Amino acid sequence: MTAPVEPPPLPATFRPTSTRIVLLTVGTVMLVVLCWISVALDTLNTGERVSFIVTALVFFGVLALLSRPKVVADEDGVTVVNLTSRRRLEWAEILRVNLRPGDAWVFLDLSDGTTLPALGIQPGIGRDRAIRDARALSALAESRGTGAPRR
Structure with missing residues (x-):
C-alpha cells in the first residue's frame, strides 16, 4: 500500500x-x-x-x-478541459479518481453515476508524472469533497 x-x-x-x-x-x-x-x-x-x-x-x-486537455483544481472544484469540451465540477461531485494500468487517461467517478474522462492526466509519455498527478488529484478530492478512500 x-x-x-x-x-x-x-x-x-x-x-x-x-x-x-x-x-x-x-x-x-x-x-x-x-x-x-x-x-x-x-x-x-x-x-x-x-x-x-x-x-x-x-x-x-x-x-x-x-494539446488542449488539462485539469484545473481550485478551492471550489475542478475544471476538466478535454479536446472539445469543458466541464466544471464541484468537489462533492467527484467520488473517485481512477488511473488503472492500461488506461489512456484518468477517469473521474461522479456522484451522478457517470464517469468523466480527464485527458489532462495521461500516462502516455510521462507515466510517473501521470501517477503522481492522479494521486494528487485523488488526495484533493478526498480532502475537499465526499470522495471515497483510494483502494
Whole structure:
C-alpha cells in the first residue's frame, strides 16, 4: 500500500506537458515549413499558395486542439478541459479518481453515476508524472469533497 499523498496547494493545473510541447513544436514547424514552401516555390499560382497556407493552419489547429486537455483544481472544484469540451465540477461531485494500468487517461467517478474522462492526466509519455498527478488529484478530492478512500 502506498503512503498517503499530501494534497498540492491550490490552484493546481495538471496537463501532459511533454505531449503538449511535442504537439505545439511539431505544429509550429509544419506551419513555418508549409508557409515557406508556399512562398519559395515560384511555380505555384496564388490558389496553390493559399492552399498550402490553409493546410498548414488546419494542421496547426488540429495539433493545438490535441494539446488542449488539462485539469484545473481550485478551492471550489475542478475544471476538466478535454479536446472539445469543458466541464466544471464541484468537489462533492467527484467520488473517485481512477488511473488503472492500461488506461489512456484518468477517469473521474461522479456522484451522478457517470464517469468523466480527464485527458489532462495521461500516462502516455510521462507515466510517473501521470501517477503522481492522479494521486494528487485523488488526495484533493478526498480532502475537499465526499470522495471515497483510494483502494
